[in-house]
Amino acid sequence: MWRVLVTNLLLLRLYSYFSPTVSSSLNSPSCQLQGQFHLNGMHKDGDVVLGGLFRTHFFSTYPDLSFTSEPSQPNCHGFDVPGFRQAQTMAFTIDEINRNSNLLPNVALGYSLYDNCVQLGVGFRAALLLVSGQEEQVVLHETCVGTPPVLGIVGDSSSTRSIAISTVLGLYRVPMVSFYFATCSCLSDRQKFPSFFRTIPSDAFQVRAMIQILKHFGWTWVGLLIRDDDYGLHAARSFQTDLGPSDGGCLAYTETLPGNNDPAELKRIVDVMKKSTARVVIVFAHEGPMIKLLEEVVRQNVTGLQWIASEVWISATVLQTPRFMPYLGGTLGIAIRRGEMPGLRDFLLQIRPDLHHNNSYGNNMVNQFWEYTFQCRFAPPPAGWVEAGGALCTGQEDLESVDTEFLDVSNLRPEYNVYKAVYALAYALDDMLQCEPGRGPFSGHSCGNLHRLEPWQLLYYLGKVNFTTSFSDQVSFDENGDVLPIYDIMNWQWLPDGRTKVQTVGEVKKSAFKGEELTLDEDKIFWNFESKKPPRSVCSESCPPGTRMARRKGEPECCFDCIPCSEGKISNKTDSMECTSCPEDFWSSPQRDYCVPKKTEFLSYHEPLGIFLTATSLLGTFICIVVLGIFIYHHRTPIVRANNSELSFQLLLSLKLCFLCSLLFIGRPRLWTCQLRHAAFGISFVLCVSCILVKTMVVLAVFKASKPGGEASLKWFGVLQQRGTVLVLTSFQAVICTVWLVSASPVPHKNTKYHSDKIVYELLLGYIGLLAILSFLLAFLARNLPDSFNEAKLITFSMLIFCAVWVAFVPAYISSPGKYADAVEVFAILASSFGLLVALFGPKCYIILLRPERNTRKAIMGRGIKS
Incomplete structure (x- = not known):
C-alpha cells in the first residue's frame, strides 16, 4: 500500500509539467524522482x-x-x-x-x-x-x-x-x-x-477551562477581548455558546482588537473597559496586539482589572515588564502542561x-x-x-x-x-x-x-x-483523536523587589470518569488588589435563599433583581429561578428559605379566652343546678306549680345541656368531639326550644280557656300531651342528627380560608338557622297576651334575646378568623342559654328567695286581676 502512496506523492512533487521523461517513467515499472x-x-x-x-x-x-x-x-x-x-x-x-x-x-x-x-x-x-523518501528511483515490485x-x-x-x-x-x-x-x-x-x-487540548477545552476558573471565583460578569482571526473568533463563538449563569456567567462586552492597531479604536475599547462594571477581562490574542492594548491601558491608567490570559500569551516574557506589571500583576491564565x-x-x-x-x-x-x-x-x-x-x-x-x-x-x-x-x-x-x-x-x-x-x-x-x-499524566485519545486534556493554571506574581515570577497555582483537566476537574492552590495566588483577595465581578449579586431571580428586561441573563418568595413558598438555594410551594401541612419560614409544620390553632383550655368560656359554661351549668334545686325544694309553692313545674324541670335540664355542650367546642378537636358537638348542640337546643314551645302553647290554651266556652281547649294540653310533644320534636331532631352523622359525618376540617398559615378546626353548623326561625315564631305568637299572663311576657322577652343573639352570630361567625369562629359560636350558645335562664327563671327565683310573701296563690291571682 505504501508503494502506491509513494507513487502518488512523487507525482505531487514534480517540479515541472508533464514531459516525455515523466511519461516514460509512468510507463516503466519504476518512478523517477524529478527533484x-x-x-x-x-x-x-x-x-x-x-x-x-x-x-x-x-x-x-x-x-x-x-x-x-x-x-x-x-x-x-x-x-x-x-x-x-x-x-x-x-x-x-x-x-x-x-x-x-x-x-x-x-x-x-x-x-x-x-x-x-x-x-x-x-x-x-x-x-x-x-x-515518500529520498530515493532517486523507486522500483515497483509485483x-x-x-x-x-x-x-x-x-x-x-x-x-x-x-x-x-x-x-x-x-x-x-x-x-x-x-x-x-x-x-x-x-x-x-x-x-x-x-x-x-x-x-x-483543543480550543473548545481551553474555553471550558477558563469557564471553570470563572465559576470557581464566582466571576459571572466578564469582558472578552479577541483578535480578529480564526483563533479569536472561534474563542468568541465558544464563549457565547458555553458561557451561561449556570457555568460561569455572562459577557459584559465582546470587543475585537483592531488588526491595524488603530489608536482610535484601541482608545474606544479601553473606554468600554473603564465604564463597564466587569472587573474580569479575558483576552484571546497574541503578544503584538496585547502590547498595543496595554500601552493604551497604561496611558489611561486603567487599574483594578483581573486579567485572564489565553494560552498564547500567558508565558510571553515581553509583557512581563516593570511598565506593564502594575496593570498585569495577578494575571491568571492557562498554559500547556509542564512536565519533567x-x-x-x-x-x-x-x-x-x-x-x-x-x-x-x-x-x-x-x-x-x-x-x-x-x-x-x-x-x-x-x-x-x-x-x-x-x-x-x-x-x-x-x-x-x-x-x-x-x-x-x-x-x-x-x-x-x-x-x-x-x-x-x-x-x-x-x-x-x-x-x-x-x-x-x-x-x-x-x-x-x-x-x-x-x-x-x-x-x-x-x-x-x-x-x-x-x-x-494519563495519555489516551478519544474517538476524535483528542488527548485527555490538561492545562496548568498560571499566575503572574509581582515580587516586592520588582521582579516577575510566573507561578503554577493549579490545573484543570478532564478525566474519562470524573469529567472536568479544577484544582487550585489559592494560597499561592498573587492578587494585584489592596485587599489581596479575588475581586467581585458580577452584574447582580446572588439572590439568597428565600428569594428568586427576576430577569431585567433587555439586559444579559446575569443581570437580575431578587424578589422575595410569597407566603407559602420557599427557595432553599442561592440564585433560584423560582419559588416552590410548601406541602399542604407546611408553611414557609419567616425568611422563606425552608418549610415548617403549620401551627395547629384551636380554642384551647389553657389560653385566657378558653379559660373564660369554660368558666362561664361551668357557671351557667352550676346556676341551672342551683335553680333546679330551688324549684325542687319549693315545688309545692304556688309560683312553681303555676308555671308548669314539669316543663320547667325539663327546660332547666335542657339549658344545663346547652351550657355543657359548649365545652365540646374547646380543646383540640377529635373525631368524636367533632361528631358529638353537633348532635349535643342540636338536640339540647331543640329540647330547650320544644319545652318553651309547649309552655307557650299551654299559656295560650289557658288564656283561651279563661274565656267563656274555652274550657275544651285544655284537654289537648294535658301532661301526657306536653310530654309527647316535647318528645316528638326532640326525636325529630335526633333522627336528623343521626342521619347526618351516618351519611355525612363531620370530621376535623383544615380551613385555610382566613389564615392559610394555620390549621383551623371549624364546626359546620346544621340547624342553628331553623332553631332561630322557630324561636322567632314562638315569640311572635305570644306577643298579644294580656299582662295578667306574666309567663307569656317572660317567654317573649327570652325569645327576643335568643333570636338577637343568633342573628348577630351569623355575620360574626363568618368574619371571625380561625379559632375565634369557635369562640363566637361558644359565646352565642352561652349568651342565648343565659338569656333563656335569666329571662324565664330570674323573676321566679327572685320571688321565691327574696319576696316569699308574693309566692301565694292569692298574690299571684291578685296580681293577675290588677294587671
Whole structure:
C-alpha cells in the first residue's frame, strides 16, 4: 500500500509539467524522482523511523520567480532555539525508548526531523518528503511490499499547517500527532482528518477551562477581548455558546482588537473597559496586539482589572515588564502542561555538530544551531575551513559556557507534549508487534509484521493507546483523536523587589470518569488588589435563599433583581429561578428559605379566652343546678306549680345541656368531639326550644280557656300531651342528627380560608338557622297576651334575646378568623342559654328567695286581676 502512496506523492512533487521523461517513467515499472527538497533536517537510522516537523527558523523567503529556470527553494532565517529544543526532545525521547527494555524490545527506533520554517509550503514539502523518501528511483515490485520511510509523524505545531498536511496524509491513513499550536476544534472532525491526533487540548477545552476558573471565583460578569482571526473568533463563538449563569456567567462586552492597531479604536475599547462594571477581562490574542492594548491601558491608567490570559500569551516574557506589571500583576491564565523529563539536559549537552554535514539529507539543523549559538561557521568540504564573519566551528565548543535558553529545562511545556506524542506512537507500535498471529484485528485475524508494516495498521493501535507518563499524566485519545486534556493554571506574581515570577497555582483537566476537574492552590495566588483577595465581578449579586431571580428586561441573563418568595413558598438555594410551594401541612419560614409544620390553632383550655368560656359554661351549668334545686325544694309553692313545674324541670335540664355542650367546642378537636358537638348542640337546643314551645302553647290554651266556652281547649294540653310533644320534636331532631352523622359525618376540617398559615378546626353548623326561625315564631305568637299572663311576657322577652343573639352570630361567625369562629359560636350558645335562664327563671327565683310573701296563690291571682 505504501508503494502506491509513494507513487502518488512523487507525482505531487514534480517540479515541472508533464514531459516525455515523466511519461516514460509512468510507463516503466519504476518512478523517477524529478527533484529533491533541500530542507533543514536531522536524522537517525532505525528499524522503524518516525518523522517530525518542527519550527527551527522564524521565517522564510523565496527568490524572485522566473519562468526561464527551475524555481529556487526558499531560504530560512532567524534560528528558533525553543523550536530546535523541541526537535531535540523528540531525539531524546527516541533514545530513551531505545534504552527501555520493556518497550519495543529488539526494535531500534530512528527519526527523520525537518524544519518547517513557519511556512506552509515548506512544511508541506517536508511532510511529503517524510512519507515518500529520498530515493532517486523507486522500483515497483509485483508484491508491493516493504516498510515505508516513516511510520508516523510528530507535528506540525500549528493548526493551519496541520489542516493542510493532514488532509493529504489522511487519504492514506498516515498517523500524524501534533503537539503545540494545533488547537483548532475543526481538527476534531474525523471525517476530514481521519489520521490526525494531538497531545495539545483543543480550543473548545481551553474555553471550558477558563469557564471553570470563572465559576470557581464566582466571576459571572466578564469582558472578552479577541483578535480578529480564526483563533479569536472561534474563542468568541465558544464563549457565547458555553458561557451561561449556570457555568460561569455572562459577557459584559465582546470587543475585537483592531488588526491595524488603530489608536482610535484601541482608545474606544479601553473606554468600554473603564465604564463597564466587569472587573474580569479575558483576552484571546497574541503578544503584538496585547502590547498595543496595554500601552493604551497604561496611558489611561486603567487599574483594578483581573486579567485572564489565553494560552498564547500567558508565558510571553515581553509583557512581563516593570511598565506593564502594575496593570498585569495577578494575571491568571492557562498554559500547556509542564512536565519533567529527567536526563534531557544531559542529552542536550551531548549535542555535537556534524563537521561533514554536506550529506544526502540536506542541511543539518545541529550545525545551524551551533553557528547561531557560537557565531561561527562551517566551511563546506572539501575546500577546508573558510572563515567568514567569525571563527570556524570546531565542534568542541562548550554549551554550558554560553548564556542560552536552549539548556533551560525548568519550564518544559511544548517539549512535554512532544515527549507524549513520541511515546504514544511507540506504545501503539509495541501493542501492534505484540499481536498474536491468528488473533489480530485485521482481515483474516492477521497481525502487523515488523518487515511489512503499514501506517494504517499503526493508526488502529494509536486510537487505543492508554499509558501513564513518568510525570503521572494519563495519555489516551478519544474517538476524535483528542488527548485527555490538561492545562496548568498560571499566575503572574509581582515580587516586592520588582521582579516577575510566573507561578503554577493549579490545573484543570478532564478525566474519562470524573469529567472536568479544577484544582487550585489559592494560597499561592498573587492578587494585584489592596485587599489581596479575588475581586467581585458580577452584574447582580446572588439572590439568597428565600428569594428568586427576576430577569431585567433587555439586559444579559446575569443581570437580575431578587424578589422575595410569597407566603407559602420557599427557595432553599442561592440564585433560584423560582419559588416552590410548601406541602399542604407546611408553611414557609419567616425568611422563606425552608418549610415548617403549620401551627395547629384551636380554642384551647389553657389560653385566657378558653379559660373564660369554660368558666362561664361551668357557671351557667352550676346556676341551672342551683335553680333546679330551688324549684325542687319549693315545688309545692304556688309560683312553681303555676308555671308548669314539669316543663320547667325539663327546660332547666335542657339549658344545663346547652351550657355543657359548649365545652365540646374547646380543646383540640377529635373525631368524636367533632361528631358529638353537633348532635349535643342540636338536640339540647331543640329540647330547650320544644319545652318553651309547649309552655307557650299551654299559656295560650289557658288564656283561651279563661274565656267563656274555652274550657275544651285544655284537654289537648294535658301532661301526657306536653310530654309527647316535647318528645316528638326532640326525636325529630335526633333522627336528623343521626342521619347526618351516618351519611355525612363531620370530621376535623383544615380551613385555610382566613389564615392559610394555620390549621383551623371549624364546626359546620346544621340547624342553628331553623332553631332561630322557630324561636322567632314562638315569640311572635305570644306577643298579644294580656299582662295578667306574666309567663307569656317572660317567654317573649327570652325569645327576643335568643333570636338577637343568633342573628348577630351569623355575620360574626363568618368574619371571625380561625379559632375565634369557635369562640363566637361558644359565646352565642352561652349568651342565648343565659338569656333563656335569666329571662324565664330570674323573676321566679327572685320571688321565691327574696319576696316569699308574693309566692301565694292569692298574690299571684291578685296580681293577675290588677294587671
